[in-house]
Amino acid sequence: MKKLAAGNWKMNGTRAALAEAQALTAAHPAPACEMLLCPPATLVAALAAQAKGTALMTGGQDCHPKASGAHTGDISAPMLKDAGATHVILGHSERRADHGETDALVKSKAEAALAAGLIAIVCLGETEAQRDAGTTLQVIGTQLDGSIPAGATAANLVIAYEPVWAIGTGRTPTLAEIAEVHAFLRARLQGLIGAEAAGTRLLYGGSVKPSNAAEIFAVPHVDGALVGGASLKAADFGTIVAALSA
Ligand code: 13P
Numbered sequence: 001m002k003k004l005a006a007g008n009w010k011m012n013g014t015r016a017a018l019a020e021a022q023a024l025t026a027a028h029p030a031p032a033c034e035m036l037l038c039p040p041a042t043l044v045a046a047l048a049a050q051a052k053g054t055a056l057m058t059g060g061q062d063c064h065p066k067a068s069g070a071h072t073g074d075i076s077a078p079m080l081k082d083a084g085a086t087h088v089i090l091g092h093s094e095r096r097a098d099h100g101e102t103d104a105l106v107k108s109k110a111e112a113a114l115a116a117g118l119i120a121i122v123c124l125g126e127t128e129a130q131r132d133a134g135t136t137l138q139v140i141g142t143q144l145d146g147s148i149p150a151g152a153t154a155a156n157l158v159i160a161y162e163p164v165w166a167i168g169t170g171r172t173p174t175l176a177e178i179a180e181v182h183a184f185l186r187a188r189l190q191g192l193i194g195a196e197a198a199g200t201r202l203l204y205g206g207s208v209k210p211s212n213a214a215e216i217f218a219v220p221h222v223d224g225a226l227v228g229g230a231s232l233k234a235a236d237f238g239t240i241v242a243a244l245s246a
Pocket of ligand 1: 166167226
């Protein structure tokens with residue numbers, strides 16, 4: 001399995017930010033890992049066009065469960081695909097919190113992504129209160145069971161474990177805590193999709209930086225990262241790509 005370095009730009013970036021992606025592909029023309037940036041929807045087509053012929057792939061940050069229709073402001077999976085995207089992030093905790101996304105909705109979006117030929121990156125993670133209460137594995141297990149699309153395989157599904165309290169805070173779980181969750185996810189996924197689970201990428205996300213990437217990537221069952229803030233600068237994300245390629 002090739003590891004995956006995925007960047008989530010969230011609601012950051014205008015066309016000027018494409019220069020960072022340009023610098024990234026210039027510095028990493030042939031990384032040993034897969035390299036993906038998920039810019040705001042306004043930049044998906046431009047980034048995909050710019051990155052054509054390079055190792056950089058482009059993804060969306062959300063899609064609607066339907067392919068088209070009267071849904072003002074929404075973007076469908078076939079539209080992302082048409083714009084040049086290969087992946088789409090779904091069920092990020094910011095969308096679960098800000099837009100009330102449920103596991104069932106995330107699952108329907110992921111099924112739309114698969115139907116459009118996109119790879120679904122399904123995000124899961126516990127809040128700080130849930131971790132403190134000792135319910136992390138229970139919460140994540142429920143999210144996984146409820147969010148995984150029908151027809152998921154190692155080729156069309158990526159899981160991202162992102163503890164909510166680690167996102168944008170500079171705090172990360174201990175390596176043992178990451179190991180516990182990722183081993184749990186692998187086993188639970190096997191119950192859901194069988195042998196495909198072994199080859200499904202399990203990403204860690206939440207305050208991944210150049211300074212902690214290598215130690216996190218050495219944790220068993222960590223097959224890459226979903227990076228927020230540190231994906232905005234080519235130098236920082238490039239260092240993370242290099243750590244994953246080592
Ligand atoms: P940070 O890397 O900024 O903590 O964000 C993580 C994240 O939410 C990626 O989806």
